[in-house]
Amino acid sequence: MVKRSIPLALIPASLLVLFLSLFHALSAQASPLQQETEKYCLSCHTDPNKNITLPNGDVLSIYISADTVHQSVHSQAGIECEVCHTNITTYPHPTIEYSSHRDLSLAYYQVCQKCHPTNYEKSLDSIHAQMTAGGMLNAPVCTDCHGVHDIRPPDQPRSRISETCSQCHPAIVDQYKQSVHGAALFGSNNQDVPVCTDCHGVHNIQDPRSAQFRVKEPELCAGCHANSLLMGKYNLPANVYDIYKTSWHGVDLSVYKARWPTIWHDSAVCTDCHGVHDIRQTNDPASHVNAANLLATCQKCHPKAGPNWTGAWTGHNVISRERTPYLHYTKVFYTYLVPFMLWMCVIYVALQVIRATVGRVKRNLL
Amino acid sequence: MRARPSTGMPVIYQERTFRRFALTQRLEHVVIFLCITVLLLTGLPQKYRATSWSQDLLSSPVRVQRIQQIHHITAIVLALEILFHLGNAVILMARRKLPGHILPTFQDVRDAGQMLRYLLFLRKTKPSFGKYNFEQKVTYWFLFFSIGIMVITGLILLFPVTVTRWLPGSVVPASKMAHSTEAIVTAIFVVIWHFYHVHIERLNLSVFTGRLSEQEMRTYHSEEFEHLTGEKADPAGTGGKA
Numbered sequence: 334m335v336k337r338s339i340p341l342a343l344i345p346a347s348l349l350v351l352f353l354s355l356f357h358a359l360s361a362q363a364s365p366l367q368q369e370t371e372k373y374c375l376s377c378h379t380d381p382n383k384n385i386t387l388p389n390g391d392v393l394s395i396y397i398s399a400d401t402v403h404q405s406v407h408s409q410a411g412i413e414c415e416v417c418h419t420n421i422t423t424y425p426h427p428t429i430e431y432s433s434h435r436d437l438s439l440a441y442y443q444v445c446q447k448c449h450p451t452n453y454e455k456s457l458d459s460i461h462a463q464m465t466a467g468g469m470l471n472a473p474v475c476t477d478c479h480g481v482h483d484i485r486p487p488d489q490p491r492s493r494i495s496e497t498c499s500q501c502h503p504a505i506v507d508q509y510k511q512s513v514h515g516a517a518l519f520g521s522n523n524q525d526v527p528v529c530t531d532c533h534g535v536h537n538i539q540d541p542r543s544a545q546f547r548v549k550e551p552e553l554c555a556g557c558h559a560n561s562l563l564m565g566k567y568n569l570p571a572n573v574y575d576i577y578k579t580s581w582h583g584v585d586l587s588v589y590k591a592r593w594p595t596i597w598h599d600s601a602v603c604t605d606c607h608g609v610h611d612i613r614q615t616n617d618p619a620s621h622v623n624a625a626n627l628l629a630t631c632q633k634c635h636p637k638a639g640p641n642w643t644g645a646w647t648g649h650n651v652i653s654r655e656r657t658p659y660l661h662y663t664k665v666f667y668t669y670l671v672p673f674m675l676w677m678c679v680i681y682v683a684l685q686v687i688r689a690t691v692g693r694v695k696r697n698l699l
Numbered sequence: 700m701r702a703r704p705s706t707g708m709p710v711i712y713q714e715r716t717f718r719r720f721a722l723t724q725r726l727e728h729v730v731i732f733l734c735i736t737v738l739l740l741t742g743l744p745q746k747y748r749a750t751s752w753s754q755d756l757l758s759s760p761v762r763v764q765r766i767q768q769i770h771h772i773t774a775i776v777l778a779l780e781i782l783f784h785l786g787n788a789v790i791l792m793a794r795r796k797l798p799g800h801i802l803p804t805f806q807d808v809r810d811a812g813q814m815l816r817y818l819l820f821l822r823k824t825k826p827s828f829g830k831y832n833f834e835q836k837v838t839y840w841f842l843f844f845s846i847g848i849m850v851i852t853g854l855i856l857l858f859p860v861t862v863t864r865w866l867p868g869s870v871v872p873a874s875k876m877a878h879s880t881e882a883i884v885t886a887i888f889v890v891i892w893h894f895y896h897v898h899i900e901r902l903n904l905s906v907f908t909g910r911l912s913e914q915e916m917r918t919y920h921s922e923e924f925e926h927l928t929g930e931k932a933d934p935a936g937t938g939g940k941a
Contacts, residue, residue, distance in 0.1 A: 678887060
């Protein structure tokens, strides 16, 4: 009986949704959507004192604020209670079979895949899903980030994304808020700076400590820092990635990226020098790459390096006489020497071959 | 060449030869030749690390490490050979026995001008040369400075942290560029200039055998021949056309 009633209940509901969406499409300024079952459910669930005690002692509040529900994206799109609460079709409801609040969440979030299969499948590849599979049941599922009855657009305002992550990663988000990216996001609602998900991904969040993540990390930064239009807006150079790729670190990295992406490599990537969640402007005294801190940053990998060592780093700058004179004059020297030697050798040998051939022909034929 | 007499008895003709290189010089050439070949072969895949052929060749991090080890060991052998060469020169100089044949002189500039005129059909004969002609001096001195640059920049690249205790840090990237570019210039020079002169112009194996034939001496080193023998190098007076 229970099984059959699910499709039966869905037919009128989906017809209603279809009808309403047509209606909505025809006239965007039409009256608010009809919420028949929602109204019906809320007639009981708006009592703040309604609780259920689960077998493990968790107290499950079954109170739903009508305001919260009405502000959620689903309610506003006309998606009603029974779309998610598929097993509740009648009153009295079937008994709750979950031993704890977490059990209930872990069972209920499965319902998201009905409408959001792509994002659900992506989330199965995430580090969070791997941790859940490994027995860490507190690792987040859909509802932990998106909410339950209060699902709203996750990026409005944009800082909401990082606030969401801070529920479990508060120290990292605090550090991020001090960084050049985080300060711009929280301070001036900057729409260009990366929030957590821009670097870590949205649903298929990967382990950032892996070799694969590390080898692709400069590419990640280049997503913005090689975009000349975007960098121009902030008066930042957009060639930093291109110059990095020609550097010792960058060439080594490119080999690993092309051939051995799963093998850990030690050549410096952007975050090794600039920091991860604490990236600051280079002129900020707290920046890892500020002139005052640069040697200490180099010494993380080159422990015996002395004060002159930082001069070996040509920076993300093109070769110039002012900044890197040794390199500049070496380049000038070879710019002339290479073609000079090549042409000198070729022309001289060619002249000798011609002269010798002419001489031989003269001696033998004439 | 010489016709065999019809007497039926084998006749041995002895050709006069002249010593050009001492045994140590010949061995030095072999060492330099082998070292430069190995260094070039192990250096090129490192220089062109970003290309797919290099990545095919150095197909694992262990291979990269191994090729670098081979490169470093060979470089040390070459550096020791250079030290031997310089040390030998210093000792000979102290004993006032260093022959000055290889030193560049103003005559070399004149020879080069005459040679150029000859090559451009403005002159009928080649200039006459002593023990080393200006082409051979260019070969020696170009490789002398080239190997010098390679050894110095190579040491900076091998011990960058130590070197920057005394030298400014920017010598490291400058050395990287110089080492990598100088290698290509040297390879071009050896392949085009040196190979032409010792293989194509004529097969000159004297650096391996140590000796030159009388004919070679008369043709290519007439002044030295005359100096050593007191004979005229070109009695027929063909003017170096032979």
